[in-house]
Amino acid sequence: MAAYAVGLPLALAMLVFVPAGTWRWAPGWALIVFLIAGFGLSAAVLARVDPVIFRARSRFQPGTRRWDLRLVTVMLTAMVAIFPVGAYAATHGEPPLPAWAVALGYLLMTFGIVVTAWAEAVNAFFEPGVRLQTERGQRVVSDGPYAFLRHPGYVAALALFFGMALALGSRWALVPAAMAGALLVLRTKWEDDLLRRELPGYADYAARVRWRLLPGLW
Numbered sequence: 549m550a551a552y553a554v555g556l557p558l559a560l561a562m563l564v565f566v567p568a569g570t571w572r573w574a575p576g577w578a579l580i581v582f583l584i585a586g587f588g589l590s591a592a593v594l595a596r597v598d599p600v601i602f603r604a605r606s607r608f609q610p611g612t613r614r615w616d617l618r619l620v621t622v623m624l625t626a627m628v629a630i631f632p633v634g635a636y637a638a639t640h641g642e643p644p645l646p647a648w649a650v651a652l653g654y655l656l657m658t659f660g661i662v663v664t665a666w667a668e669a670v671n672a673f674f675e676p677g678v679r680l681q682t683e684r685g686q687r688v689v690s691d692g693p694y695a696f697l698r699h700p701g702y703v704a705a706l707a708l709f710f711g712m713a714l715a716l717g718s719r720w721a722l723v724p725a726a727m728a729g730a731l732l733v734l735r736t737k738w739e740d741d742l743l744r745r746e747l748p749g750y751a752d753y754a755a756r757v758r759w760r761l762l763p764g765l766w
Contacts, residue, residue, distance in 0.1 A: 563631035568639040590665040612677030626728035634721030653714025660708035688749040
């Protein structure tokens with residue numbers, strides 16, 4: 549936990565301010581403070597609610613599907629690229645986004661953090677990797693946001709990807725955000741297919757809750 553508390557802010561600062569070429573860039577500081585405060589508060593609450601599950605979520609567990617490890621590696625690379633691409637573009641001549649677009653970015657990030665915490669709070673089987681948790685008696689969860697969408701954590705991640713790009717004030721940052729989002733949609737499809745095949749009760753749940761990510765669309 550201490551490593552995250554020190555390492556994450558430092559990593560974010562390097563990803564933002566090295567490409568920007570200056571430490572005196574207010575949008576970069578605003579984004580970093582927002583992310584650290586938002587996720588720090590969320591983590592503190594979840595760690596108090598269930599410390600055992602919280603520790604399990606901090607790493608990929610044995611049995612995670614190999615295709616998921618490969619997919620997540622590429623997806624996270626695209627997500628991380630949002631920061632240097634956006635910081636460089638926004639400080640090296642890219643016309644600034646309008647204030648409403650930046651505000652929308654912060655609204656999307658707020659939505660993403662809140663929905664992620666909500667999904668984690670009601671779903672004891674929420675983990676970073678795709679696998680069947682047979683050792684823990686995994687079952688279908690239909691409470692909270694899962695009553696409306698089958699993969700609310702992924703909806704939250706999409707909101708975070710695009711929210712971070714907009715908060716940096718960069719159109720170019722939307723490119724890696726879109727790449728990460730496309731890979732996340734693919735992961736949603738593959739995970740959903742796996743759960744239909746191998747998790748008892750999931751097919752019935754999918755018949756009741758029709759939408760994976762976007763109500764009325766998919």
